[in-house]
Amino acid sequence: MSETPPTGIERWVSLATSFVAPVTVISGVLFYFGYVAARAQYDYFGLDVDVIGLSTRAYVMRSPQPLLTPMLVLVLGGVAVLAFDRWVRGHATAEWFRRLVTTVFGTGLVLLAAGTVLLAAFSVAGGWAYYALVTPVLLGGGAALVAYALRLRGHLEPRIVLLWVGVAACVVWATATTAQWTGRGLAMEQARNLRSLPSVVLDTRERMYVPATAGVEEVVRPDAGEDDYRFRYWRLRLLIQGDDRMFLVPDTWSPGGTTILVRLDDDVRVQFQFRNAPPD
Numbered sequence: 001m002s003e004t005p006p007t008g009i010e011r012w013v014s015l016a017t018s019f020v021a022p023v024t025v026i027s028g029v030l031f032y033f034g035y036v037a038a039r040a041q042y043d044y045f046g047l048d049v050d051v052i053g054l055s056t057r058a059y060v061m062r063s064p065q066p067l068l069t070p071m072l073v074l075v076l077g078g079v080a081v082l083a084f085d086r087w088v089r090g091h092a093t094a095e096w097f098r099r100l101v102t103t104v105f106g107t108g109l110v111l112l113a114a115g116t117v118l119l120a121a122f123s124v125a126g127g128w129a130y131y132a133l134v135t136p137v138l139l140g141g142g143a144a145l146v147a148y149a150l151r152l153r154g155h156l157e158p159r160i161v162l163l164w165v166g167v168a169a170c171v172v173w174a175t176a177t178t179a180q181w182t183g184r185g186l187a188m189e190q191a192r193n194l195r196s197l198p199s200v201v202l203d204t205r206e207r208m209y210v211p212a213t214a215g216v217e218e219v220v221r222p223d224a225g226e227d228d229y230r231f232r233y234w235r236l237r238l239l240i241q242g243d244d245r246m247f248l249v250p251d252t253w254s255p256g257g258t259t260i261l262v263r264l265d266d267d268v269r270v271q272f273q274f275r276n277a278p279p280d
Contacts, residue, residue: 040183108145140170213256
């Protein structure tokens with residue numbers, strides 16, 4: 001009995017299901033690296049990013065910047081490898097080809113050995129600033145070279161698949177490290193230019209007891225009653241806003257600076273000041 005050809009609706013359903021899975025994976029990847037970058041960024045200001053309450057969309061929107069450099073490296077590296085592979089297969093002599101395969105295989109083993117040593121020495125070398133980047137680069141680069149050498153020899157073995165799985169894991173590890181560094185760099189750039197953030201004047205019913213070392217000015221309004229907004233705070237900047245809360249920082253970085261969580265309710269009144277830049 002012959003199979004009934006799929007109808008138009010079935011074809012569209014099949015196309016949609018084949019498209020949704022990659023989109024879901026891509027969204028998950030973007031969310032993860034956006035989360036890693038945001039976590040490192042706001043950790044610099046003493047915040048756990050989960051306290052802020054950012055949405056999934058917010059993390060996805062933050063992912064392009066930390067992913068830009070790794071993606072460029074992977075794309076340019078992939079183009080270079082493909083061009084080299086094509087040239088080798090079209091121009092290399094048999095003897096030169098054998099020497100090339102041996103060199104690539106040996107270099108890959110050396111890189112794998114160096115990465116494995118670093119991995120095993122985590123308790124000693126884990127504090128090195130570049131450990132989280134150098135280790136996956138050595139392991140992933142070595143695994144890629146060994147897999148490529150085996151492929152040049154004509155082998156199609158399960159170990160090649162395992163090697164490429166290891167390469168993928170190392171790419172994720174290295175990319176997560178660059179995302180952390182990107183988030184930290186963004187935080188330090190913000191800290192150097194806190195006055196570029198929106199300026200906030202905060203009125204509260206109760207005193208907030210901000211440390212004197214934070215650099216925030218407090219004024220008690222003499223005309224305010226007991227139930228009014230008696231306390232006014234100046235020299236604050238909006239770091240980020242969640243669903244029902246704001247996170248404010250002083251307008252100048254200092255070792256004693258703090259991040260202030262302000263819940264948006266009837267106990268506070270928030271004013272945003274214009275930029276000090278008169279229109280032309």
